[in-house]
Amino acid sequence: DQQVKQNSPSLSVQEGRISILNCDYTNSMFDYFLWYKKYPAEGPTFLISISSIKDKNEDGRFTVFLNKSAKHLSLHIVPSQPGDSAVYFCAASGTSGSRLTFGEGTQLTVNP
Amino acid sequence: NAGVTQTPKFRILKIGQSMTLQCTQDMNHNYMYWYRQDPGMGLKLIYYSVGAGITDKGEVPNGYNVSRSTTEDFPLRLELAAPSQTSVYFCASSYPQDGTAGNSPLHFGNGTRLTVT
Numbered sequence: 579d580q581q582v583k584q585n586s587p588s589l590s591v592q593e594g595r596i597s598i599l600n601c602d603y604t605n606s607m608f609d610y611f612l613w614y615k616k617y618p619a620e621g622p623t624f625l626i627s628i629s630s631i632k633d634k635n636e637d638g639r640f641t642v643f644l645n646k647s648a649k650h651l652s653l654h655i656v657p658s659q660p661g662d663s664a665v666y667f668c669a670a671s672g673t674s675g676s677r678l679t680f681g682e683g684t685q686l687t688v689n690p
Numbered sequence: 691n692a693g694v695t696q697t698p699k700f701r702i703l704k705i706g707q708s709m710t711l712q713c714t715q716d717m718n719h720n721y722m723y724w725y726r727q728d729p730g731m732g733l734k735l736i737y738y739s740v741g742a743g744i745t746d747k748g749e750v751p752n753g754y755n756v757s758r759s760t761t762e763d764f765p766l767r768l769e770l771a772a773p774s775q776t777s778v779y780f781c782a783s784s785y786p787q788d789g790t791a792g793n794s795p796l797h798f799g800n801g802t803r804l805t806v807t
Contacts, residue, residue: 587730612795621694621780621798622733667732677723677748678796680732 581605582670584681592689597655599684601668604649608670611644612678613653616665625666626653658688692716696781696799703771703806711766711802713781721784722764723796724748724756726777733780739764771806778803 583602591597601611609630614622628635628642628651635642641654655662665685669678697712715722720741725733725748735748739758753775755767764783768775779802786794 582732584732614796619800621782621800622796623798624795627795669733677735677738679735680725682730682732 580682581608582668582679582681584666584668584684586684587682588685588687590687590689591658593660594657597653597658597662597686597688599653599655599666599668599686601651601653601681602649603651603670605670605672605679606649607672608679610671611642611651612669612671613640613642614667614669614680616667616683622667655686658686660688660690662686663688694781694783694797694799696779696802698802699800700803701805703768703804705771705773705806707771708767708769709771709804711768711779711781711804713764713766713799714762715764715781715783715797716762717783717785717797718761719783719785719797720761721786721794722758723782723784724754724764724766725780725782726750727780727801728777736766736779768804773806776804776806 612627613625615625616622626637626640628644644651665683667683668681671678694715723738724736734750737756739745782796782798784794784796
């Protein structure tokens with residue numbers, strides 16, 4: 579039972595354009611949502627998060643949107659840069675949970 | 691600050707062999723985790739620990755064991771290696787202020803790539 583799902587294994591965009599990565603979840607008890615970025619041969623690194631009391635959180639070029647009724651979140655990167663090319667994982671946790679559940683990841687390629 | 695350190699970086703095991711993947715962190719984090727990542731798959735939680743002396747099973751614990759005798763170290767033991775355990779293993783740590791994993795980002799090590807043949 580995949581509780582966090584990223585339906586697009588890959589995404590390719592041009593430098594300077596917007597990248598939109600999507601994530602769906604099924605567990606209505608999830609209250610915190612995070613995005614991680616992973617380069618080859620490295621561990622994932624934290625990018626941005628959002629709690630369920632918000633519908634948007636922004637950090638520089640990165641914005642995460644949360645639609646609780648649709649159980650959907652998305653990560654927007656504007657403008658996209660070649661250095662953003664990586665695998666992006668979405669993850670979720672419940673309020674009283676001590677563990678994160680990860681999606682399968684989306685490989686983003688930003689072409690110069 | 692070293693963060694989360696995993697050793698070894700690579701290992702090849704024969705079926706039935708055993709080994710311990712080492713993980714240590716120097717951030718005084720109370721929570722530690724072991725994940726595995728298979729190609730095209732997300733990170734699956736194997737075991738986690740919320741403090742020294744306390745461990746709990748994740749989604750895919752079969753074939754693994756852990757211990758947490760100190761805050762810093764969280765080794766993962768494979769007793770009888772099987773080809774299905776071929777994967778990349780990541781250790782992570784965090785310091786949730788109120789016990790909620792989601793509001794304290796995980797810090798990951800760089801992984802151990804394990805092949806069982």
